[in-house]
Amino acid sequence: MKALIFHEARRIVVEDRDDPTPETGEVILRTDAAGICASDLRVYRGEKYAAPGVIPGHEVTGTVSAVGAGVDSLAEGDRVAVYPIVACGFCDFCRRGLRNRCTSRRTLGYELDGGIAEYLRIPAPIVGQGQLMPVPDGVPAERAAMTEPTACVLNSFESCRFRAGASMAIIGAGPMGLSHVILARALGAGPVIVAEPVESRRQRALELGATAVCGGGPDEITAAVMDGTRGAGADVVIVSVGLDGLTELALPITAKQGAINLFAGFPPKTTASLDVNFLHYSEILLTGSQNATADQFRRTAQLMPALGGLDSLTTHRFDMTNADGAYTVREDPAALKTIVFPGGVPG
Ligand SMILES: [Zn+2]
Numbered sequence: 001m002k003a004l005i006f007h008e009a010r011r012i013v014v015e016d017r018d019d020p021t022p023e024t025g026e027v028i029l030r031t032d033a034a035g036i037c038a039s040d041l042r043v044y045r046g047e048k049y050a051a052p053g054v055i056p057g058h059e060v061t062g063t064v065s066a067v068g069a070g071v072d073s074l075a076e077g078d079r080v081a082v083y084p085i086v087a088c089g090f091c092d093f094c095r096r097g098l099r100n101r102c103t104s105r106r107t108l109g110y111e112l113d114g115g116i117a118e119y120l121r122i123p124a125p126i127v128g129q130g131q132l133m134p135v136p137d138g139v140p141a142e143r144a145a146m147t148e149p150t151a152c153v154l155n156s157f158e159s160c161r162f163r164a165g166a167s168m169a170i171i172g173a174g175p176m177g178l179s180h181v182i183l184a185r186a187l188g189a190g191p192v193i194v195a196e197p198v199e200s201r202r203q204r205a206l207e208l209g210a211t212a213v214c215g216g217g218p219d220e221i222t223a224a225v226m227d228g229t230r231g232a233g234a235d236v237v238i239v240s241v242g243l244d245g246l247t248e249l250a251l252p253i254t255a256k257q258g259a260i261n262l263f264a265g266f267p268p269k270t271t272a273s274l275d276v277n278f279l280h281y282s283e284i285l286l287t288g289s290q291n292a293t294a295d296q297f298r299r300t301a302q303l304m305p306a307l308g309g310l311d312s313l314t315t316h317r318f319d320m321t322n323a324d325g326a327y328t329v330r331e332d333p334a335a336l337k338t339i340v341f342p343g344g345v346p347g
């Protein structure tokens, strides 16, 4: 089969690998679509670890093509979205249902082979713990591949104790910031104010249901959020771009008893100096979120038929022969989501 291989920073190559065959408890997927996200780009740039020689791709949907001995929960032809974390099942976090916080977790696309290949071997723990989620009828592969990142967005909302009607400020309108806009509309947010320096991305945010947009300057952001919330500040502030200074900026635009989520990863050693009395007297929740629980992933898969707006986030589609382009084209700010279709780009 053809597979994309990560060798080292800035060196990813399409190569031939043997087709996988399933061992006991395993499943083989024919990969239908695999998305590239900001974390993959950080690996590509050498800012985040992945094992040399690994096949990247943790945002994957596919069709079961073979099942190993002992697998009776799935059959050839089933369409699934992959919750890509191999968790131990026994640590305190796994026992709380937080497989994404497992102390010995390994993730497809980082430590284990992922989905930017024609076939993907699903390790037995993923199959056995019910982490291959059915794709609802009518959801195209391109959208199903976004189940994983969208589950991360649902985790972001739930980390902020989001409730219907809450006002939101979203800083950064890349694919994940825009996904927050889509989920905000689907889950019944109040005003949604989006800050983003790139004009085409601001436009996209408005099309997807943002009630107001502004540029990326601190004064602009503060004015837009205060204006859009009648001076109260936003109930939920999402920092969806990992730039120095944004945590400090987020604090005073947050409503009393509001929440700030540092959704983006930041460059290593980034620090913030906060007005701690503001945090105290306004009862602000300051949190981070990463990945999603299997339950959040399950519910996101079920929400997918209602999230058609996600389809508009894909700006570039690649087949297997030029899969590396899904990384390099992301240097262009006009590019949003890039997706590889290992069986060929749908016509
Ligand atoms: Zn991702």
Ligand SMILES: [Zn+2]
Binding pocket: 087, 088, 089, 090, 091, 092, 093, 094, 095, 101, 102, 103, 104, 105
């Ligand atoms: Zn664990």
